[in-house]
Amino acid sequence: MTDVLLRAARVTRRFGAFTAVDDVSMQVQPGEVVGLLGANGAGKTTLIRMLLGLIAVTSGRVELLGGPPDRERRRRLGYVPQGLGLYGDLTVRENLSFSARAYGTAEPALPPALARHAGVLVRELPLGAQRQVAFLAALAHSPDVLVLDEPTSGVDVLARAALWDTIRAQAERGTGVLVTTHYMQEAQQCDRLLLMADGRLVAQGSEADIVGSTRAVAVRTGDWARAFAALNAAGVPVMLAGRAIRVANADPAELAVVLQAAGIQASLEPVPATIEERMLVLARGEKVS
């Protein structure tokens, strides 16, 4: 057993002139749940595909379970892609038999919630149940590494809590888990976060580390609609939060000028930014003061 389950060391991947992943180093250790965040095109999927050995690196090194991600090591990997990787034209039972045989392991027992669907074609199941099947298929061979792409998108809160219970149970028995998510409350379920932008790893650590020094301004006013319109017209990244307005990475004094010019009375309060606002600032290519 090695102490690092997944490792990227100064990994770069180019597609022609385009650099999809740019000098990224990261690792996942046993028992930890690591969240991988980033906008579309940030390089998350390319990084994962390299870690899994599905595409080659241009430079740098990836390791799965202490060595190159070859077929033998991939046997100890569980992977749930965003598209779930199930066969819609096979039943639940047939899908599980297929993946169990591919991994040379015993077919998993169906939990009560799925038992009644055993003979149902996967494409006829609700999305939440399909996700449970994909998890069962990925976990049947007790993998040492689990890679999950948007694991709970579209699932109701109870089913989501159940899936996170499963993920945590895996981590507690020593599995290292890498999760990509667009869902900020899901990011908060992780032990550690990695944030990618434009192919680079731009921040890592806790939620506070990811947000870093990025701030936002909360604008409170009796006339949110006019304030929103005025700030929006001024080209600042406005966001509505209930009846308040938030502006990421803005100078309160500059906002005050815009609002004053429009004849709007408002209170302006600097507040810590959210992870999403940090990503917005990165996407707009702004500098954080």
Next chain:
Amino acid sequence: MTYAVRSATVRFGPALALDDVTVEVPGGSVVAVVGGDGAGKSTLLRALVGEVPLDGGTTEAPPKQRIGYLPASSGSWAALTVTQNIDFVARIYGLADDELTARRAELLDRASLTAAADRPAAQLSGGMRRKLGFVMAIVHRPALLILDEPTTGIDPVSRIDLWRLASEAAASGAAVLMSTTYLDEAERAAHLVVLDSGRVLVQGAYDQVRAGFAGVVTQTDQAVRAEWAWRRGRVLHEYWPGSDPPAGTTTVAADLEDIVVALSLARYHAVPS
């Protein structure tokens, strides 16, 4: 102007898709309907648009030409360019010539799609395609704007863009009703509606929902009653609906995630299976 469904009931065969649901959507605000797959979100939206007949209850909606609707599917034509998609819908609503040109330019700019104007919809990213669908839904300045999961599966930056576009529509007076699977998005709406198996679990402004939440949520490593506990990161949260939690437990301020899980559990345990 306030639009609404009142005491709406919809049956699909033996299944009850909506069960006595009342939701109001006032002009100038964003109402978010949240719930999982199969909760009844799309049915509620389609009922208000008039695409699903009610088995009981009433709807109050403007005439069809004053409604904008972004369906959960793509909402655009893959083989047409961004411009062609917008023009096609705009002409149906009678926009033409200079008025159409000006409106199209304005919307492309607001949705940051100007650079992609001549690209076929098939070649857009998921987030850009949703923004195109949004633009097509508001091209005729609808009084009621219905958005079915505009942000599911798209990246956070495009989500913020779409949220800004929806806020903009509300700021200019439209009544906006959107469904989402993201609770953090619902927290941002003026009014949120949590649907579960066709019924309203809770609704109101986020602050009202929090204030109205009865019972206590505790944080623990080991649940006292496993059937009332759920996972939050490395710890568990546990719901105490009526009785006080045992001495020595740590109480947490319940957020929307906690509230929705707790109420779902309360409902689940109250129904004999």
